[in-house]
Amino acid sequence: MGAVYVVGMGPGGLPHLTLRAMEVLKAADAIVGYTRYVELIAPLTADKEIFSTGMTREIERCEKAIALAREGKTVAMVSSGDAGIYGMAGLVMQVAMRRGEPVPIEVIPGVPSFVSAAAILGAPLMHDFASISLSDLLTDWEKIEGRLLAAAKADFVIVLYNPKSGKRTEGLKKAVSIIAAHREGNTPVGIVRNATREGEDAVITTLSGFHLYYDKIDMLTIVIVGNSTTFTHEHRMITPRGYKGV
Template identity: 45%
Template sequence: MTNQSKSGTIYLMGIGPGDPELLTMQARKILTEVDYVVGYSLYVNQVSELTNNAILEHWAIGEELERAKRVIDLSADGNKVAMVSSGDIGIYGMSGPIFNILSDMQWNGKTPQVIVIPGISALQSASALLGSPLMQDFCTISLSDLLTDWPDIQNRITTASEGDFVVVFYNPKSKKRHWQLEAAFDSLKKCRPLDTPVGLVKNAFREDQEVVLVTLSTVMNVYHQIDMFTTVVVGNSTSYLFEGKFITPRGYEKKSGKSDEKK
């Protein structure tokens, strides 16, 4: 990487689901100190009032690599730059493109300094609103085939289904990409009871939040409600619905008196 003498800093910042109260104290502090805030327009707008005269750069979806290069260029001029992403920036977020480009540039690991600020992820937000769906082993699968070929995604769905994982689907459906989620449900139905819970959380902790609980047998009745702002959670063979909550038992009732809970 050429010219590594300046002391710019890149903050890779997860801003959580969008509610300012769910933004970490560390992120709030840094937003008051940076020179630039860069990100997808929706996310920049969500933190704009928390900055202290920072220059706000709004970018469109589909400009991820250009956005990452811009952040690196700004830091090379000695600026403190916050790259903001919804949820946690390390989960299907912008930390990947930044580190990929830096590695291609033979970054020395020090200049620019890169600091990752974690945020509340979409799967955590969805879990909190649904009940306790993630009490056993689970996996996340993005259904977007823009960057990953569909056969690879399908293989992961099949493996997760056969392994009885609770499955969290990111990027489930868009206007142009609408059949993949139905295919995923069909795969899961081969290994799971039709009364397996399915939780749909759209716009978690925002004004237009929607939480829907259905099952594998009835999910197609609400299929039209699912979009790119929806997180879809499908239970495993032990999951169930009770009083409006999605519950996956932790299993303590089978191991009374024993615990390996991480504090």
């Protein structure tokens, strides 16, 4: 029996891989992943069996990884960011379980996309935060709305994943208006597209000014809304931790 390693590659390309992730990729017999992510690590995988597919074929990739491991191979399933945050880690465990095909699975943690987005913006996540995906493909919109309202009222810094896609454009407007009903208009909002990848683009605006950037936002964008204490200084978004004397 082989094994499946679900490897978080970090936000983009080789520089953000951990040494442990690098080691696992080098030792793997086979690499399974979404085509774009497999390409990012091509320098490490030249001599390996590759199974890559486009977006929306997640379950097929899990089945393939499990089958290869059951043939005795060491398989690395690659995921952008961290594989455990809206990623493939849970899915491959579920697929192995439901199919009755147990196989050793280990998750190799990576730098999540929202963490690298925060680093580009400054330090918006120094205090309690809530992460909410706006994709209603797999979640009822009422549940998403309930979480937005709860997070807004309780003054969490709010991270929005999957804010907007080609087809799904209204959710983000609703989300921002729910949050804006409970925060000042001048609350800082950071928008980061392609964090640490080619085409990286970051801007800091406010809840009131957010609509100006609406068209630039897509599925590769992370939005971070500050809490009641977050401020902007010299193009940096900072949420104070609360130390006295600073």
